Amino acid sequence: MTTPRTEHLVLPGVLTAEEAAATVAGILAVQREDGAVPWFRGHHLDPWDHTEAAMALDAAGEHEAAERAYTWLAEHQNEDGSWYAAYADGAFDDVTDRGRETNFVAYIAVGVWHHYLSTGDEPFLDRMWPSVYAAIEFVLRLQQPGGQIGWKQEDDGARTADALLTGSSSIHHALRCALAIAEQREEPQPDWELAVGALRHAIRRHPERFLDKDRYSMDWYYPILGGALTGAEAKSRMEEDWDRFVVPGLGVRCVDPNPWVTGGESAELALTLWAMGESDRALEILQSIQHLRDTESGLYWTGYVFDDKAVWPQELTTWTAGSLLLAVAALGGHEATCAVFAGDRLPTGLDPDCCA
Secondary structure, rough: OOOOHHHHHHOOOOHHHHHHHHHHHHHHHHOOOOOOOOOOOOOOOOHHHHHHHHHHHHHOOHHHHHHHHHHHHHHHHHOOHHHHEEOOOOOOOEEEOOEEHHHHHHHHHHHHHHHHHHHOHHHHHHHHHHHHHHHHHHHHHHOOOOEEEEEEOOOOOEEEOOOOOOHHHHHHHHHHHHHHHHOOOOOOOOHHHHHHHHHHHHHHHHHHHOOOOOHHHHHHHHHHHHOOOOHHHHHHHHHHHHHHEEEEOOOOEOOOOOEEEEEEHHHHHHHHHHHHHHHHHHHHHHHHHHHOOOOOOOOEEEEOOOOOOEEEOOOOHHHHHHHHHHHHHOOOOHHHHHHHHHHOOOOOOOOOOOOO
């Protein structure tokens, strides 16, 4: 018999109750006392994957651990609202990449809204609002006239105008969550509404405004996962490149045509399929990557080179486990996870086709 905390993490052919508990314990074992969740102990932390792991902990009912992860973010936020791209698994100031990547910075809004929906903790929302507000304002300072978001600011303040489709799609999702937080607090943000509409329009109608990363599977599914493409447009995009990226029985390629499937991309594709209403295909994808599970730790290997029949790299990453748990939680009906990733459950801002 499963417990109320993890019953939604049980999925046939994917996780038993015991396996789900082991995966959650695996993430908790990596989390530091100060709340930080590195990729694995001894490796670096980045704000996006740290947040994804925190969301997985909330989906498993580990709310105190998740809150510590968000407290870590609040305590490490730069004065301009950003975070650095990478922190070593070590001292407070041990920064290994001083760039500020906009999709990394924005993702706190997704995590904070997910935690609030998981717990109903209004004081937490009050405490985190200044961090969310500052992060979104930082990101929007890099929005270009065409709506897309420049992907990085350097440590010296130099900003790139180049935009990444995956990153901007993730930011689109984060902006919608930020608007939901603002609505809950009754603090309207009309500039954010305009920004998310312009960004959505760029994603849907102007692929030329983004760097060409067509070989990467994330550029295929992220416009759907981020909520910019829905309905028939999403279905058409999914079918167009399905055979290009999905390797039956093994998972999803990270990069075409490399013979390398990765757990994170596979789990995110499953979450995308769930959001599209295709739970059966989502389940098949999740079942296909169980060969990446490490039975001893409960965590998942990052990837597998199928031509060589070899796990590569030799990494058991918290974010791979986190992405799988979030996909399972959505399929299992976890209300907060469903609300955050369902395309119709968040504010939309300005109509996506209002702009030229």
